[in-house]
Amino acid sequence: MLIDISSLNYWAILAGGILYMIYGGVYYTVLVGKKNQSTGPLKYVVSVIVAFISSIFIGVLVQATSSSSLLGGVAVGSIVGFLISIVYLKNTLFGLVSAKNCAIAIGDHLIIFTLLGALHGFLN
DSSP, rough: OOOOGGGGHHHHHHHHHHHHHHHHHHHHHHTTGGGOOOTTTHHHHHHHHHHHHHHHHHHHHHTTTTOOSSHHHHHHHHHHHHHHHHHHHHHHHTTSOOOOHHHHHHHHHHHHHHHHHHHHHHHO
């Protein structure tokens, strides 16, 4: 399995990063609200970086699995979201994350990685 970085769809990566930022802004504003957020601009800088890194990784996985359809991309993204959710569940069992925060994070990751997978699968 070789990954050809030069053949990645950079428009899909850009669109995925923007999609992640818009989705995250709406999701966390609705579920968490302004009162529970930390202060300072660093969280926004890190969020933008995470959005584009996530889009790049999903793009690489979609390419590596030859998922060049909407449904193939959905499958790849859903698997990634599911794996991240398992980590949150484990952390919740050990008391590192509250049950409410776990549910919020799991919902976020299941949805956004499925959307990113769909976007990359569709545009590949």
